[in-house]
Amino acid sequence: MESFGARLHRAVTERGPLCVGIDPHPGLLARWGLDDDVRGVDRFARTVVDALGDRVAVVKPQSAFFERFGSRGVAILESTIRQLRDCGSLVLLDVKRGDIGSTVAAYASAYLDPSSSLHVDAVTASPYLGVGSLAPMFELAAEHGGGVFVLALTSNPEGAAVQRARGADGRTVAQAVIDEISQLNAGAEPLGSYGLVVGATIGDTGHDLSRVNGPLLAPGLGAQGATAADLRGVFGSSLPAVLPSYSREVLGAGPDAAALRAAADRALADCRAVVAAR
Numbered sequence: 001m002e003s004f005g006a007r008l009h010r011a012v013t014e015r016g017p018l019c020v021g022i023d024p025h026p027g028l029l030a031r032w033g034l035d036d037d038v039r040g041v042d043r044f045a046r047t048v049v050d051a052l053g054d055r056v057a058v059v060k061p062q063s064a065f066f067e068r069f070g071s072r073g074v075a076i077l078e079s080t081i082r083q084l085r086d087c088g089s090l091v092l093l094d095v096k097r098g099d100i101g102s103t104v105a106a107y108a109s110a111y112l113d114p115s116s117s118l119h120v121d122a123v124t125a126s127p128y129l130g131v132g133s134l135a136p137m138f139e140l141a142a143e144h145g146g147g148v149f150v151l152a153l154t155s156n157p158e159g160a161a162v163q164r165a166r167g168a169d170g171r172t173v174a175q176a177v178i179d180e181i182s183q184l185n186a187g188a189e190p191l192g193s194y195g196l197v198v199g200a201t202i203g204d205t206g207h208d209l210s211r212v213n214g215p216l217l218a219p220g221l222g223a224q225g226a227t228a229a230d231l232r233g234v235f236g237s238s239l240p241a242v243l244p245s246y247s248r249e250v251l252g253a254g255p256d257a258a259a260l261r262a263a264a265d266r267a268l269a270d271c272r273a274v275v276a277a278r
């Protein structure tokens with residue numbers, strides 16, 4: 001079984017370091033001339049898959065925008081995941097799950113067990129019930145070649161109060177998360193399967209990312225104000241592991257497929273220039 005880290009490494013080598021989100025915001029649906037309903041979400045997601053699924057390394061559906069339409073929205077998410085897999089892009093479901101370990105095991109089955117209709121290549125997870133509570137996700141991911149991206153330093157301004165709080169050993173909460181994920185990835189080649197989420201908006205992190213040996217998902221580019229050039233200041237020598245992520249910045253170019261592709265190509269060129277020129 002090829003690991004997620006190896007599959008991601010290959011996808012980024014072949015297609016470039018870029019993740020594009022599928023976030024059917026009501027405002028974007030309106031801009032695309034679509035109704036804010038299940039049909040609109042379905043058309044939106046299909047358009048993104050058709051335009052980008054065969055050229056972007058990782059596509060990241062944001063579960064919340066599908067879940068808001070209940071079971072019919074989740075059915076669209078399931079078919080979006082299937083379509084993306086057929087196009088060859090890796091699917092990272094942004095769902096930020098976290099709970100006590102016995103419940104995390106059920107989340108792991110939902111997203112990381114190949115027999116589930118919501119099975120994806122990787123998920124985002126919240127470590128705030130303790131990184132150890134996510135063990136069932138790490139274990140199932142390892143068993144089936146999946147990945148888990150754990151929140152460390154998020155792109156929103158509210159995150160810092162929790163993530164930069166210091167524990168008894170003097171480390172920040174985020175550094176403790178970073179260190180635990182680094183241990184899980186130790187020795188993995190070419191890349192570990194356990195990633196971290198570090199926002200592109202946060203400036204010099206003041207945190208040590210040098211031993212992570214796993215992918216660093218960087219949301220916050222475009223609509224939240226960060227630019228590709230900001231990645232240098234945030235990640236420094238860890239830039240080669242960065243997976244830049246854009247949603248509204250690219251999606252805002254739709255619904256025209258050529259315009260969506262051009263926006264994704266621009267984003268990729270901007271990020272390549274920074275990641276390659278570190």
Ligand SMILES: O=c1ccn([C@@H]2O[C@H](COP(=O)(O)O)[C@@H](O)[C@H]2O)c(=O)[nH]1
Binds near residue numbers: 023199219220248
């Ligand atoms: O720290 C985080 C973690 C996740 N996100 C998610 O990424 C996208 C960002 O969308 P943009 O339109 O590019 O701002 C969205 O789905 C967030 O939930 C994040 O922004 N920051």
